[in-house]
Amino acid sequence: MNRTRVVGILGGMGPAAGADFARLFVQACAEHMRVLQIPVSDQAFPEHWLAQVPVPDRSTALALPGAGGHQPLEPMLQAMGKLAALGATTVAVACNTAHAWHGELQERFPQLEVLHVAREVAPRWPRVVWPKSVCWPRQAPTAPGCMTRPCARPDCNATFRSLKNASA
Numbered sequence: 001m002n003r004t005r006v007v008g009i010l011g012g013m014g015p016a017a018g019a020d021f022a023r024l025f026v027q028a029c030a031e032h033m034r035v036l037q038i039p040v041s042d043q044a045f046p047e048h049w050l051a052q053v054p055v056p057d058r059s060t061a062l063a064l065p066g067a068g069g070h071q072p073l074e075p076m077l078q079a080m081g082k083l084a085a086l087g088a089t090t091v092a093v094a095c096n097t098a099h100a101w102h103g104e105l106q107e108r109f110p111q112l113e114v115l116h117v118a119r120e121v122a123p124r125w126p127r128v129v130w131p132k133s134v135c136w137p138r139q140a141p142t143a144p145g146c147m148t149r150p151c152a153r154p155d156c157n158a159t160f161r162s163l164k165n166a167s168a
Contacts, residue, residue: 005046005089005090006046006047006048006049006086006087006088006089006090007025007046007047007048007049007088007089007090007091007092008048008049008051008080008083008084008086008088008090008091008092008112009021009022009025009048009049009050009051009091009092009094010051010076010079010080010083010091010092010093010094010095010098010105011050011051011052011053011094011095012051012052012053012054012055012075012079013055013058013072013094013095013097013098014095015052017094017095018050018051018052018094019050019052020094021050021092021094022048022050022094025048025092026045029045029046030045047087049083049086049088051079051080051082051083053075053078053079054075055072055075055076055079055095055098056070056071056072056075057070057072058072058095058097058098058100059097062097062100072098072101073101073104076093076098076101076105077104077105077108080105080108080109080112080114081109083112084109084111084112088112089111089112089113090112090113090114090115091105091109091112091113091114091115092115093105093114093115093117096117099116099117099118102114102116
């Protein structure tokens, strides 16, 4: 493993999501080491930090845009600052809905690589397993039978995709 990269995990959006992501991260690192024939030992894993902080409900915030205590951006930015202070160079967000604020997170922390779930997963996703409807980055591949339209959110630079004849 690359010992110079420190990985941050932005959790707190359902505490189980952050903990589960950390578990999956460790599992993926172990598998990567096995593939590279690196002995799997505690010392071989990359340094990683989980910022598990309370964050207001993201779905509610999307339904009620505007300033207010229901907005999750400020707590996410505070957690990102803590991860940056700990030396993180790459941050994964352990909540799909929180990616609606990915642009703001990346803009405020340009020194960090803030991973975007759809941009990371879409190119590797088998075409037969696409969800019925979701916002994807505009450059993501389109599945067969998929209808697309721009996302309705003015601050969202994504494409809303839904499968034809699929009930949501």
